[in-house]
Amino acid sequence: MEKIKFGIIGHGWRADFYLRIARELPERFEAARMLVRREETAAALRAAWGVAVYRDLDAFLADADLDFVVVSVPWDVCPVYIRELAARGVPVLAETPPAPDLAGLTALYEAVGGEAKVQVAEQLLFQPMHAARIALARSGKLGDVSQAQVSVAHGYHGISLIRQFLGVRFEEAVVSGQRFVSPIVEGPGRQGPPREEIVKDSSQDIVFLRFGDKLGVLDFTGDQYFSWIRRERVLVRGPRGEIIGDEAAWLQDFRTPVVLKLRRIDNGFDGNVLGFNYGGILLGAEWLYVNPFVPGRLTDDEVAVATSLAKMGDYARGGPSFYSLAEASQDHYLNLLVQRAIAEGATVTAEKQAWHPRS
Structure with a gap:
C-alpha cells in the first residue's frame, strides 16, 4: 500500500x-x-x-x-x-x-x-459505531429507513449523519425547531476535567427536518462532546426494524423477531495480547465494521479522520x-436553515442551490 x-x-x-x-x-x-x-x-x-x-x-x-x-x-x-x-x-x-x-x-x-x-x-460517518449503523441501515434488514433521530453532534455534523441514515442527498427539506435552555453542572472540556463545581446554562437544540416521507430529528446540546452526564443517542427506524443505540431489532419474517447487539470487539484487555486497539463491530456473526488501522492506537474520532485521509488519498489518485463539496455545502446550508428556524420560530423550506444536480 x-x-x-x-x-x-x-x-x-x-x-x-x-x-x-x-x-x-x-x-x-x-x-x-x-x-x-x-x-x-x-x-x-x-x-x-x-x-x-x-x-x-x-x-x-x-x-x-x-x-x-x-x-x-x-x-x-x-x-x-x-x-x-x-x-x-x-x-x-x-x-x-x-x-x-x-x-x-x-x-x-x-x-x-x-x-x-x-x-x-466530515468524519462523523466514518466513526466506527456510526459506520456500523449506516451499514446496517443500508443492509435492507430494517426495510426502507424512514426516520433517524440523532443526538450526537451539532449542526452540519449531525445533519450529515441524518442524511446518511435516511439515504437522502439533495431532496427538498422542511425545517423547524426550537432551543431549550436548562442548568447543568459544568464538566470536562478541551483543557481537561473541571477544577470546581460550576452550574451553567446548557442550550439544547431540537430540530425536525422533513424530507418528503422521511423524518430527521436533530437533538443536541454542546455539552455532549465532553460531558460525563450527557450521552449520545441514536435511533434509526424502518418498517421492518430499528436501531436504538447499540441494539438492533428486525423481523426475520412477520412473526420472528431478531434482536442483537452491535458489539465492539476490543483488543488488549485481560489476556488478549493483540495490542491496545479494537478489531471492529460485530452484529451476531457478521462484521458490520472492521477497523482498517489495526494495530494503530487511535481514538474513534482519529480512526474516522484517518479514514477521511485514506479515502482522500484514493480520490486524489x-x-x-x-464527501463532496456539494454534500458539505448542502449540510451546512441545512444547518443555516436550522439556525434561522430556531431564531425566527418559523418553519422554513430549503431551496434549490448551485450545487444541486441539474435536472
Whole structure:
C-alpha cells in the first residue's frame, strides 16, 4: 500500500488530529509539511512534530510532491485557500464547513465545484459505531429507513449523519425547531476535567427536518462532546426494524423477531495480547465494521479522520468521491436553515442551490 503524503494549511486543535495520525501510522501517512502565519507557531511545530513548516504558500507547495493538502483554517479563510489550491491543480481536503454562509458556499461552488478535486473532512460517518449503523441501515434488514433521530453532534455534523441514515442527498427539506435552555453542572472540556463545581446554562437544540416521507430529528446540546452526564443517542427506524443505540431489532419474517447487539470487539484487555486497539463491530456473526488501522492506537474520532485521509488519498489518485463539496455545502446550508428556524420560530423550506444536480 503506497504511503499517502499530505500537507496541512493551518494549525490548531483540529490540525493536531492529522499530525497524531501520521505519527501513529507512519507506514500509511506522512504529514510532510505545514503552512502557518506566525514564526513562533512554526518553530513550536518543528520542535514538537519534526515537520517542515512554511509561512508562504509558494514555498509550501514548491517541489512538495503532495497527494493533497488539508485546509484547517477559520471558516472565513477556508474558501480562499480552496480556490487558490484548486487554481493550482492541488487536490484539497477541507475541514468543515467549506464556507461560513450561503453566499460564501454559493460563490465557492460556482468557482470550483464542478471541476476541482475537493472533498470535505466530515468524519462523523466514518466513526466506527456510526459506520456500523449506516451499514446496517443500508443492509435492507430494517426495510426502507424512514426516520433517524440523532443526538450526537451539532449542526452540519449531525445533519450529515441524518442524511446518511435516511439515504437522502439533495431532496427538498422542511425545517423547524426550537432551543431549550436548562442548568447543568459544568464538566470536562478541551483543557481537561473541571477544577470546581460550576452550574451553567446548557442550550439544547431540537430540530425536525422533513424530507418528503422521511423524518430527521436533530437533538443536541454542546455539552455532549465532553460531558460525563450527557450521552449520545441514536435511533434509526424502518418498517421492518430499528436501531436504538447499540441494539438492533428486525423481523426475520412477520412473526420472528431478531434482536442483537452491535458489539465492539476490543483488543488488549485481560489476556488478549493483540495490542491496545479494537478489531471492529460485530452484529451476531457478521462484521458490520472492521477497523482498517489495526494495530494503530487511535481514538474513534482519529480512526474516522484517518479514514477521511485514506479515502482522500484514493480520490486524489482517481478514486471515488466520499464527501463532496456539494454534500458539505448542502449540510451546512441545512444547518443555516436550522439556525434561522430556531431564531425566527418559523418553519422554513430549503431551496434549490448551485450545487444541486441539474435536472
